[in-house]
Amino acid sequence: MSDSPRITRRSLFRGIGSVTVVAGCATPAKPEPQPAPGLAAATPPIDGVALGPGPAALRFTLNGATQTVEVAPSTTLLDLLRHQLNATGSKLVCDRGACGACTVLVGGVPRPSCMTLAHDVADAEVTTVEGLASAGKLSVLQQAFIDHDALQCGYCTSGMLMSCQALLARNGATDAAAVETAISGNLCRCGTYPNIVAAVLSAAKAGA
Amino acid sequence: MTGPTTTLKVGFAKQLRDIQVALPPGEPRPWDATDKLEIVGKPIPRIEAPAKVTGAAKYTHDIRLPGLLHAAILRSPHPCATLGALDLEAARRAPGVVAVLALAKPGDRLLFVGQDVAAVAASTPQQAQDALRQISATYKPEPFVIGTAAAMASDAPRVHTGKVEERSTEGDEPGSSGGATQKGNIRMTPSQKKGDVDKGLRMARVTHEATYTTQVHTHSALETHSIVVRWDDPKHMTVWCSTQGIFSVRDELAEVFELKAQDVHVITDFIGGGFGAKFGASAPGSRMGFVAGELARLARAPVALLLDRREEHLCTGNRPDSIQRVTLGASPAGELTAIKVVAHGSAGIGTGAGVGRNASGIYTKCQNIRVESHDVFTHAGPATAFRAPGHPQGAFALELALDELAVKLGKDPLDLRIAHNEHPVRRHQFELGREKFSWDKRRKQAVAQHNSGARLRHGVGVAASIWGDFGRGNAVTATCSVGRDGSIELRNGLQDIGGGITTVVAQVVAEVLHRPVSEVRVKIGDSELGSSVGSGGSNTTSSVTPAVRAAAEAVKTQLTALAVKQLGARSSADLRWDSKGVSAGKKSLGFAELCKYISGESITATGTRPETYGAYPTKFAGGNSYQIAGVQFAAIEVDTWTGLVRVQSVLALHDCGRVMNELTCRSQIQGGIILGTSYALTEQRVMDPVHGVMLNANLDAYKIAGARDVPDMEVVFTEVHTGANNTGAIGIGEPATIPTAAAIACALYNALGVPVRSLPLTPDRVLAALGVVPGHTG
Numbered sequence: 001m002s003d004s005p006r007i008t009r010r011s012l013f014r015g016i017g018s019v020t021v022v023a024g025c026a027t028p029a030k031p032e033p034q035p036a037p038g039l040a041a042a043t044p045p046i047d048g049v050a051l052g053p054g055p056a057a058l059r060f061t062l063n064g065a066t067q068t069v070e071v072a073p074s075t076t077l078l079d080l081l082r083h084q085l086n087a088t089g090s091k092l093v094c095d096r097g098a099c100g101a102c103t104v105l106v107g108g109v110p111r112p113s114c115m116t117l118a119h120d121v122a123d124a125e126v127t128t129v130e131g132l133a134s135a136g137k138l139s140v141l142q143q144a145f146i147d148h149d150a151l152q153c154g155y156c157t158s159g160m161l162m163s164c165q166a167l168l169a170r171n172g173a174t175d176a177a178a179v180e181t182a183i184s185g186n187l188c189r190c191g192t193y194p195n196i197v198a199a200v201l202s203a204a205k206a207g208a
Numbered sequence: 209m210t211g212p213t214t215t216l217k218v219g220f221a222k223q224l225r226d227i228q229v230a231l232p233p234g235e236p237r238p239w240d241a242t243d244k245l246e247i248v249g250k251p252i253p254r255i256e257a258p259a260k261v262t263g264a265a266k267y268t269h270d271i272r273l274p275g276l277l278h279a280a281i282l283r284s285p286h287p288c289a290t291l292g293a294l295d296l297e298a299a300r301r302a303p304g305v306v307a308v309l310a311l312a313k314p315g316d317r318l319l320f321v322g323q324d325v326a327a328v329a330a331s332t333p334q335q336a337q338d339a340l341r342q343i344s345a346t347y348k349p350e351p352f353v354i355g356t357a358a359a360m361a362s363d364a365p366r367v368h369t370g371k372v373e374e375r376s377t378e379g380d381e382p383g384s385s386g387g388a389t390q391k392g393n394i395r396m397t398p399s400q401k402k403g404d405v406d407k408g409l410r411m412a413r414v415t416h417e418a419t420y421t422t423q424v425h426t427h428s429a430l431e432t433h434s435i436v437v438r439w440d441d442p443k444h445m446t447v448w449c450s451t452q453g454i455f456s457v458r459d460e461l462a463e464v465f466e467l468k469a470q471d472v473h474v475i476t477d478f479i480g481g482g483f484g485a486k487f488g489a490s491a492p493g494s495r496m497g498f499v500a501g502e503l504a505r506l507a508r509a510p511v512a513l514l515l516d517r518r519e520e521h522l523c524t525g526n527r528p529d530s531i532q533r534v535t536l537g538a539s540p541a542g543e544l545t546a547i548k549v550v551a552h553g554s555a556g557i558g559t560g561a562g563v564g565r566n567a568s569g570i571y572t573k574c575q576n577i578r579v580e581s582h583d584v585f586t587h588a589g590p591a592t593a594f595r596a597p598g599h600p601q602g603a604f605a606l607e608l609a610l611d612e613l614a615v616k617l618g619k620d621p622l623d624l625r626i627a628h629n630e631h632p633v634r635r636h637q638f639e640l641g642r643e644k645f646s647w648d649k650r651r652k653q654a655v656a657q658h659n660s661g662a663r664l665r666h667g668v669g670v671a672a673s674i675w676g677d678f679g680r681g682n683a684v685t686a687t688c689s690v691g692r693d694g695s696i697e698l699r700n701g702l703q704d705i706g707g708g709i710t711t712v713v714a715q716v717v718a719e720v721l722h723r724p725v726s727e728v729r730v731k732i733g734d735s736e737l738g739s740s741v742g743s744g745g746s747n748t749t750s751s752v753t754p755a756v757r758a759a760a761e762a763v764k765t766q767l768t769a770l771a772v773k774q775l776g777a778r779s780s781a782d783l784r785w786d787s788k789g790v791s792a793g794k795k796s797l798g799f800a801e802l803c804k805y806i807s808g809e810s811i812t813a814t815g816t817r818p819e820t821y822g823a824y825p826t827k828f829a830g831g832n833s834y835q836i837a838g839v840q841f842a843a844i845e846v847d848t849w850t851g852l853v854r855v856q857s858v859l860a861l862h863d864c865g866r867v868m869n870e871l872t873c874r875s876q877i878q879g880g881i882i883l884g885t886s887y888a889l890t891e892q893r894v895m896d897p898v899h900g901v902m903l904n905a906n907l908d909a910y911k912i913a914g915a916r917d918v919p920d921m922e923v924v925f926t927e928v929h930t931g932a933n934n935t936g937a938i939g940i941g942e943p944a945t946i947p948t949a950a951a952i953a954c955a956l957y958n959a960l961g962v963p964v965r966s967l968p969l970t971p972d973r974v975l976a977a978l979g980v981v982p983g984h985t986g
Binding site for chain 1: 257428430431875876878882883
């Protein structure tokens with residue numbers, strides 16, 4: 001990382017602009033693959049206006065409130081949240097989508113915000129851990145996490161909550177295995193997994 | 209000076225007895241087996257949890273200050289090199305850069321990939337990273353050595369040219385270090401000795417000798433090492449640090465910048481895991497405290513230095529690997545005559561690769577024991593304390609070797625253990641576990657299954673834990689106050705690393721004052737709230753809660769005097785306290801009403817914890833502290849076609865003195881088991897011996913256990929009243945992870961009929977042990 005040049009995701013994007021990257025990756029001869037559920041609304045059309053390398057306007061909804069910000073196309077959603085919007089509940093841990101600590105909901109779908117470019121949530125609805133409680137009242141899931149001691153140091157907690165919230169929203173918390181699968185992309189170093197499973201199952205039972 | 213002696217009822221289960229303890233003046237009578245507590249011990253959810261589930265909790269990574277700059281460190285790309293030229297001028301002129309700092313001089317020898325070379329501070333994290341690429345550094349690479357065995361060769365490149373000074377932290381086991389001699393890359397430390405091991409081996413009729421190896425294990429706390437420094441003026445700084453020891457941060461920075469300790473204000477409201485690697489302002493392999501402080505001084509602006517995941521693996525410590533030659537001797541009747549362990553391990557460029565007290569401290573009926581632990585220097589980042597330093601690796605080698613000996617003796621491994629263990633609590637745990645885990649039946653089933661040649665096989669194993677009560681005396685000053693408005697506050701400069709001490713402290717105050725936990729406000733995480741201990745050595749609860757209780761009792765004494773006066777009682781003996789308040793005869797006062805009579809704003813008192821005054825029933829090997837007992841049983845399933853091992857269940861029987869909070873204590877034990885499972889099956893630092901770099905410095909190829917890797921866990925508390933301090937708290941963080949990997953390895957041996965003597969127990973090693981594929985070295 002010192003005497004030899006290192007290409008990072010950010011420097012690459014910054015150098016050539018995000019739209020060019022997306023366009024360069026597409027293979028026109030083949031039919032467009034169907035985007036994954038939840039991605040459709042969030043992904044800007046590839047024939048749109050080229051953005052960058054400087055900051056460009058971005059509009060999206062964060063926890064119910066419309067946000068209009070100027071952000072460089074190379075900026076990840078996580079950096080936007082943590083550094084520009086002071087929403088520090090989502091954590092930067094691995095910076096490569098391996099640990100789930102930065103999980104947020106984009107259009108209701110859990111996604112690693114460290115692997116999502118900020119401009120990819122244009123016009124989408126983003127929910128972070130700060131958006132789970134309403135009017136100062138904890139959600140059923142948040143309260144279940146507390147009651148079942150589903151957290152120790154708390155650093156994985158926000159990402160865990162978002163993955164579990166998405167599971168509950170699709171009525172998927174049918175048994176322990178389903179919860180374990182839902183959080184299989186979320187790492188916890190303190191070892192809270194069984195308590196998280198118990199918390200989610202109890203929240204599901206309570207109709208969360 | 210001591211006060212009158214007090215009779216305490218101590219012991220465990222039905223084995224209780226009275227002991228006489230001389231208490232220091234003013235010390236509350238310790239809670240013992242006769243005390244029925246109403247709040248302490250109960251499964252009360254964490255009081256700080258709402259901040260954690262809403263994202264409101266501010267960790268060091270979350271600190272935002274006006275004008276905050278972001279630092280980044282250029283790290284050596286070479287395992288061993290001499291720094292040639294270092295030119296920071298282009299970086300100094302790079303966009304957003306405010307300060308640059310050289311951390312090595314031309315001619316300096318750099319000893320591992322990731323060592324500090326230079327640092328920058330810039331307006332954004334990205335600008336800091338970009339500026340690093342503007343630094344021109346040239347290196348003259350030198351020969352290096354990575355593998356521990358390779359480094360032991362007499363012709364291996366020397367890592368250090370001079371004598372190496374030992375670095376220790378509050379995470380290290382007290383008393384585990386000592387004088388050492390050095391030869392080549394090997395640094396020999398004094399051995400743990402009892403009797404004459406050579407004689408014991410000569411007496412033996414049955415012997416077992418084999419080599420066991422364990423891997424390097426990185427802490428991988430989710431929050432990386434991080435520090436934010438703001439100079440308030442040239443003689444005062446405010447620091448936010450992700451640390452297990454607030455006062456260790458303060459003292460390091462005071463020393464480095466020649467400040468008075470009280471002029472360094474350290475804040476740690478929340479910390480995203482530590483596991484032993486976060487003591488002091490710096491990381492074990494990076495001078496983070498100096499870097500952040502000096503850049504902030506140069507830039508005249510606050511600086512945040514937050515490591516990334518790769519740096520976290522390379523230069524913030526790890527659990528050393530080990531190569532352990534174990535020799536056991538026994539009489540034909542199965543009496544152990546000798547336990548000999550010769551261990552070599554690499555803490556990289558650092559020290560502290562010992563293998564703990566398992567071999568010398570648990571099966572002590574054996575009269576002849578010798579354990580030698582030697583450090584082997586390699587060109588890798590320094591190790592540091594990691595949740596029970598030395599012990600998981602020591603447990604693995606010793607316990608698996610015992611199982612192999614038991615097979616040679618034709619004895620049940622659990623019988624062999626019980627016969628040689630002298631700790632009454634551990635013996636109780638072994639016996640209890642045997643029954644609860646259906647040990648005898650499952651051992652027989654495993655043999656039958658093995659003989660049938662089934663593809664999926666099952667096995668059970670057992671291993672023991674040993675740790676000491678390292679609760680510290682005279683280290684904690686807690687302040688309790690009750691306001692005229694009835695508010696209750698407890699203040700102390702401790703940090704909650706996730707064990708749940710915040711809640712336990714509130715419970716102690718609530719117990720003493722007969723108030724609900726929700727009424728107790730706990731202020732911690734700040735060096736200005738009174739001295740406290742670092743969270744290492746499983747000593748937080750045992751060091752802090754006695755001081756908290758002393759403070760609360762002192763407040764209670766004053767409230768009692770007030771109540772006697774207001775109720776017109778003859779003496780405090782006439783008062784009855786309950787959750788409503790206080791009464792005497794037919795007169796009563798609610799707590800809030802009583803508080804209104806407080807003259808001035810509040811009643812405030814401080815409390816401290818005297819030295820530990822008892823070690824009942826058994827002392828820790830080599831010390832005067834109580835020996836904490838624990839035993840874990842594991843059941844595994846192994847696929848003999850693929851070599852994949854799954855841990856199905858773990859039964860954990862642990863002693864942690866008084867259980868202060870059943871909920872958080874259970875969580876901590878579960879966490880220890882999960883860490884041990886992860887260590888047993890998947891985690892390992894992979895180094896490229898040709899290039900000297902770590903190949904999996906991330907969280908996708910460095911495999912830590914996920915939700916689906918977790919066994920079913922049953923936790924049994926075998927509560928012990930030790931009379932060691934006034935709350936009876938001991939410790940659990942470390943004991944809970946010590947025996948897990950060992951028990952899993954023993955269970956695998958039971959299932960396969962052949963031992964896998966290297967951690968982690970990966971499919972290739974299982975298949976090699978079965979003779980299906982060739983084995984590999986290491």
